[in-house]
């Protein structure tokens with residue numbers, strides 16, 4: 627029920643954030659992608675508009691049927707992209723080891739059940755030197771008052787927002803999974819409630 631509603635109104639709910647910052651972050655982050663690319667948890671396809679024509683093959687993975695339906699509708703406008711759709715979770719990616727040059731994870735690692743397992747799967751499917759391109763909202767490590775509110779609200783938020791967690795330390799999780807961070811921006815995601823604003827976006831390389 628919530629996942630159907632989320633899929634139907636996802637683009638509408640994020641509209642303000644997209645206009646205020648997310649579109650810019652997506653555009654800058656994805657502009658230099660090339661080779662074989664996997665996007666995990668691609669949702670309604672918010673990144674489709676920003677994929678450059680240097681991509682060889684784009685695999686769009688999404689486990690949720692309602693999101694897939696929205697994605698299919700949007701994909702019709704992007705027939706120039708060399709894209710295929712895959713049904714799998716980030717914790718169990720149904721492709722061989724070393725099969726991608728890049729993995730894209732935007733607003734995903736807040737939602738997966740097991741971020742460490744998802745990151746170890748991302749590491750597995752990336753080729754040596756392959757890169758993880760991420761945009762994630764995270765715990766407010768440098769703002770104790772906000773972190774306190776994130777912890778208080780998270781139990782309810784998770785239920786209403788399809789398992790979205792507010793207190794994940796995604797930067798530490800990326801490092802623990804065996805990546806080095808090449809570029810990172812720590813910014814406030816404008817256009818969303820204060821508890822969701824602390825964000826990181828950038829590129830991590832498989833060691």
Ligand SMILES: C[S@@+](CC[C@H](N)C(=O)[O-])C[C@H]1O[C@@H](n2cnc3c(N)ncnc32)[C@H](O)[C@@H]1O
Pocket residue numbers: 666667668669670671672673688689690693714715716717731732733734737738739
């Ligand atoms: C907040 S949305 C982000 C959608 C899109 N990536 C974006 O940037 O707008 C999270 C997406 O991750 C998907 N998802 C949830 N759990 C997942 C998992 N374990 N593995 C992969 N995708 C998952 C959801 O169905 C949803 O489409």
